[in-house]
Amino acid sequence: MLINDREILKKQLGGIQKVGDFATWEPFVRSAEQTYIIPAIGWELYNELKSLQAPNTIQETLLDQLRMAIAWFAYLEAFPHLTISIGDAGISVQTPANSQAMGKWQFVAITKEAAAKADRYLEASLSYLEKFESSFPAWKNSSAYTLSRGCLISSATEATRYFPAMQRSRRLFLNLRDYYQLAEDEFVRPILGPLYGELLAKIKAGNPILDQEAEVLQMARKAVVQYGFSQAVPYLNMNVDFRLVSETDGILNEDALSVSRLNAISQKALAEATEKAAELRNYLNANASSTVLSAYYHSGLYVEPVGAYIKRPRNNPKNPYFAL
Incomplete structure (x- = not known):
């Protein structure tokens, strides 16, 4: 995955005070990449970026933009599930000490904001990719490139x-x-x-x-x-x-x-x-x-095209009518 540890994820979600065990987030990160990122950039480029050991400046910039999109798509997918607790006793809303359950309005606002951010970062990544497409031959030879271009x-x-x-x-x-x-x-x-x-x-x-x-x-x-x-x-x-x-x-x-x-x-x-x-x-x-x-x-x-000039007929004063 392009985000494979807690520190990379936390770096992208700057407004999050605490990000717990990466194992909790890993399924949502994987789902975000499979659902949104890979269809947009193609498997060929995805595998190339995933295997980079020493990316150059252009590759690093693209990676950073894609990781921002992945993180917020993962946050969007995780958000409804991380507000509840699932166990043998059933499903319940988490209410730690000195806290209360989130209100509906706040839940809706945060979800929409996360979706807007994820969309914006992915579009920025694709715009950057198109601008520097010559630096990514795997992208130019991919089925995703053929589909979009x-x-x-x-x-x-x-x-x-x-x-x-x-x-x-x-x-x-x-x-x-x-x-x-x-x-x-x-x-x-x-x-x-x-x-x-x-x-x-x-x-x-x-x-x-x-x-x-x-x-x-x-x-x-x-x-x-x-x-x-x-x-x-x-x-x-x-x-x-x-x-x-x-x-x-x-x-x-x-x-x-x-x-x-x-x-x-x-x-x-x-x-x-x-x-x-x-x-x-x-x-x-x-x-x-x-x-x-x-x-x-x-x-x-x-x-x-028909000529714009049309010759007007000549009017004969002897006629009881005239032509416009």
Whole structure:
């Protein structure tokens, strides 16, 4: 594990006055790495980082950021369990001398704060990893890299750039990622044609992106984020048992957004996606040529833009009508 002793864990959880035996925390640390870290960075990079004996500066910085994320994800998973005592006599709430059980409001606030910190640190780690990806060949050759770089929206940070309501939430991004892929396949790829594969190949290879290609990517990503969200939002509060649930102050309720509110959100996102798709198509038709965005130009999808100038008809004063 990337956190394998009490001192490393305690160093990351600076606000914790006391961290006990590491054996108590080890299952939660292991669960945090398996659930959140390895799917994000891939087994290849994870095993490389775990086996480092003398990491260089770049590797050490990444390790430190990942450990912050792991520690707070572990804290998030451990928190509900460390407030209770389980033994042969059953399950009880721990109330040591001169202390009292935690209030519900405090429990909810601490849980949400821990989740926000964990998300923030993991996103920072992934941003750092993308910036110095040439220093991590194991990452570039991993299935996780292919999964993230093989699509137009690769992270919560990138999704937030085009859809601020995402708020860099890694967990929300993972819930939406399959919908983004669906949006690419069904909504954007038919517009871009062969240019879609060409741009993705450039992104994965790290090749230079031309100005016109960067503009196309920006428009395409806006359309993907909006369309993906419009398809996902009706199901975001549906669990695996097909029950609509919501959480209020730490209590799960079997209710949902009102139909009118849900439809308004979905329709707004779909309308914005359609608008962005139209902008993308217009930009492609206005800028593609045999040398610029040539894959689109020769794809059969290209439509030559209609000239803006329209000649007005001449009016004959002998006619009892006139043409505008």
